[in-house]
Amino acid sequence: MEKQAILLSSKLFQKHRQVEVVLNRSFLAWKEIEKSRKRSSGISPISERVHSRGVQVCEILAVGKAEEDNQDNTKTRSQKKAKQHSQRYPHAFTVSYVRRTRLHQWRCADATFHCASQELCEQWIKVINEQLSLLTNRPKSLLVYINPYGGKQRGKRIYEQKVAPLFRRACISTDVIVTERANHARDHLKMEANLDQYDGVVCVGGDGMFSEILHGLVTRTQTDRGVDQNQPDAKLVPCSLRIGIIPAGSTDCICFATVGTNDPVTSALHIIVGDSQPMDVCSVHHHDIFLRYSVSLLGYGFYGDVLTDSERKRWLGPARYDLSGVKTFLSHNYYEGTVSFLPAEDTMGNPRDKLQCRSGCHVCQHKPSLKDKQWEMSVEKEKTDKDGSSWNVIRGKFIAINAASMSCACPRSPKGLSPSAHLADGTTDLILVRQCSRLDFFRHLLRHTNKDDQFDHSFVEVHRVRRFRFHPQHQEPVSLEGLSESPKKTGFQAICSQQTGCNYSTANSSWNCDGEILPQVAIQVSLGF
Numbered sequence: 001m002e003k004q005a006i007l008l009s010s011k012l013f014q015k016h017r018q019v020e021v022v023l024n025r026s027f028l029a030w031k032e033i034e035k036s037r038k039r040s041s042g043i044s045p046i047s048e049r050v051h052s053r054g055v056q057v058c059e060i061l062a063v064g065k066a067e068e069d070n071q072d073n074t075k076t077r078s079q080k081k082a083k084q085h086s087q088r089y090p091h092a093f094t095v096s097y098v099r100r101t102r103l104h105q106w107r108c109a110d111a112t113f114h115c116a117s118q119e120l121c122e123q124w125i126k127v128i129n130e131q132l133s134l135l136t137n138r139p140k141s142l143l144v145y146i147n148p149y150g151g152k153q154r155g156k157r158i159y160e161q162k163v164a165p166l167f168r169r170a171c172i173s174t175d176v177i178v179t180e181r182a183n184h185a186r187d188h189l190k191m192e193a194n195l196d197q198y199d200g201v202v203c204v205g206g207d208g209m210f211s212e213i214l215h216g217l218v219t220r221t222q223t224d225r226g227v228d229q230n231q232p233d234a235k236l237v238p239c240s241l242r243i244g245i246i247p248a249g250s251t252d253c254i255c256f257a258t259v260g261t262n263d264p265v266t267s268a269l270h271i272i273v274g275d276s277q278p279m280d281v282c283s284v285h286h287h288d289i290f291l292r293y294s295v296s297l298l299g300y301g302f303y304g305d306v307l308t309d310s311e312r313k314r315w316l317g318p319a320r321y322d323l324s325g326v327k328t329f330l331s332h333n334y335y336e337g338t339v340s341f342l343p344a345e346d347t348m349g350n351p352r353d354k355l356q357c358r359s360g361c362h363v364c365q366h367k368p369s370l371k372d373k374q375w376e377m378s379v380e381k382e383k384t385d386k387d388g389s390s391w392n393v394i395r396g397k398f399i400a401i402n403a404a405s406m407s408c409a410c411p412r413s414p415k416g417l418s419p420s421a422h423l424a425d426g427t428t429d430l431i432l433v434r435q436c437s438r439l440d441f442f443r444h445l446l447r448h449t450n451k452d453d454q455f456d457h458s459f460v461e462v463h464r465v466r467r468f469r470f471h472p473q474h475q476e477p478v479s480l481e482g483l484s485e486s487p488k489k490t491g492f493q494a495i496c497s498q499q500t501g502c503n504y505s506t507a508n509s510s511w512n513c514d515g516e517i518l519p520q521v522a523i524q525v526s527l528g529f
């Protein structure tokens with residue numbers, strides 16, 4: 001590896017230990033040199049033990065003058081020694097940096113260095129800050145939306161206690177909006193927010209709140225650029241602002257599946273260092289009318305019914321999903337319909353290849369470019385127009401139809417609904433669970449929580465697809481009113497689905513779209529901007 005030029009190097013003190021601190025463009029290292037005398041057979045050689053530590057510059061959160069330690073904590077000998085040193089060398093700076101703890105979990109650590117003079121201390125702060133200012137992907141100004149009612153209703157506290165102090169430490173300025181109603185954040189982003197002044201938007205909440213913010217931002221971007229997102233063939237303009245997620249919801253699958261954990265501090269640190277992860281966005285239409293976007297789960301049958309039932313138990317917090325899960329499992333409903341899908345090319349891997357998508361994943365990086373895609377789409381159109389040969393059509397009775405655009409990993413299911421799904425490959429994994437016995441379905445569900453393959457059942461099939469359509473066997477009432485909006489939550493559909501009558505509500509389930517119920521059952525789904 002090429003050796004980098006040293007930008008600054010000094011002998012400083014960390015507590016009472018002398019350390020050699022070296023900074024180059026990508027790394028800050030400090031080496032403690034401990035001199036100890038070994039007495040053996042009358043000879044006293046001086047041996048040097050070197051403890052070396054360091055941090056990549058891109059993982060330094062901030063550097064600044066150290067706060068004076070006025071506490072009288074000098075109980076032990078080493079504390080006394082450290083105190084004496086800090087009095088002798090009062091000019092000190094503190095480097096805050098990312099420390100990796102458990103798997104995927106990040107914490108903020110501080111290292112304080114005492115300098116022989118004020119000039120040296122200021123020089124260190126200046127040189128490190130200069131290097132940090134070269135990291136242009138870091139946000140300086142953020143717009144934060146907090147859903148105070150998400151998850152266990154701890155969003156506000158989580159933000160104030162765990163996240164805001166870190167943003168302050170990293171000198172990130174924030175405008176914070178605590179939402180007062182559902183869709184407050186979406187409407188504010190759509191119509192009011194002055195987005196030019198921010199480098200990103202932060203969502204403090206769950207998957208539903210993320211979805212709100214995504215819709216606000218995407219709609220605003222299209223409006224600003226004169227694109228009509230209701231046109232099914234409209235080429236959407238990508239958003240220039242990134243969305244950071246501070247998990248404070250019930251499932252937090254979008255955060256868990258992208259970061260690897262649902263921990264507010266880890267997420268705040270990823271935001272500060274400017275990490276980003278592209279993700280697939282599915283567009284959902286009903287008869288060519290735009291309904292919603294989805295980034296995680298589009299689920300019909302089981303997950304639709306769980307969500308419909310759980311909405312009336314919101315007061316229970318995240319436990320509502322457990323209760324509704326058991327209830328839905330016991331009702332053991334199945335739904336008839338036709339699923340048609342356009343498979344992804346073989347080069348996109350397959351849902352059972354056991355490859356996990358990670359940051360910098362090569363499948364996502366080498367997905368077909370827009371140009372290839374346009375070509376592909378014209379071929380696809382030709383084929384379908386002639387004989388429909390590239391579309392697969394499956395008619396059947398399904399307990400669940402799940403489209404996972406990402407793994408949908410969450411604390412309940414650490415591998416997720418489709419463990420090998422890619423975050424940004426332009427495909428979704430379509431999982432069809434056909435009518436089976438309760439015991440078989442239980443076995444299938446259980447495999448979401450352990451290492452066994454949940455697709456290894458005769459009644460389950462999974463396809464990696466670019467587009468799909470669903471038509472329920474039983475006609476839904478024709479109503480174009482209220483499209484693109486959530487249905488009124490009267491609970492009507494849920495109550496009806498418990499009965500065995502023969503109206504459409506009984507025969508059909510609903511789609512769970514990232515935690516929101518879709519108002520329509522017949523849908524067309526396509527991926528990619």
Ligand SMILES: CCCCCCCCCCCCC/C=C/[C@@H](O)[C@H](COP(=O)(O)O)NC(C)=O
Nearest residue numbers: 206207208249250251252253413445448514515
């Ligand atoms: C025998 C035990 C069986 C346990 C099976 C566990 C499987 C769990 C798989 C969960 C996959 C969740 C996908 C994420 C969906 C979210 O978008 C949505 C909304 O999340 P939010 O409430 O907004 O955080 N949550 C649900 C439960 O539908």
Ligand SMILES: Nc1ncnc2c1ncn2[C@@H]1O[C@H](COP(=O)(O)OP(=O)(O)O)[C@@H](O)[C@H]1O
Nearest residue numbers: 150151179180181182205206207208209249250
């Ligand atoms: N102030 C608010 N009052 C009521 N509902 C809200 C508010 N802010 C956001 N919401 C809505 O709450 C729903 C659930 O939010 P989310 O943060 O995902 O929590 P959870 O994971 O518990 O479902 C979302 O659909 C969102 O639109």
Ligand SMILES: [Ca+2]
Nearest residue numbers: 280405422427
């Ligand atoms: Ca995907």
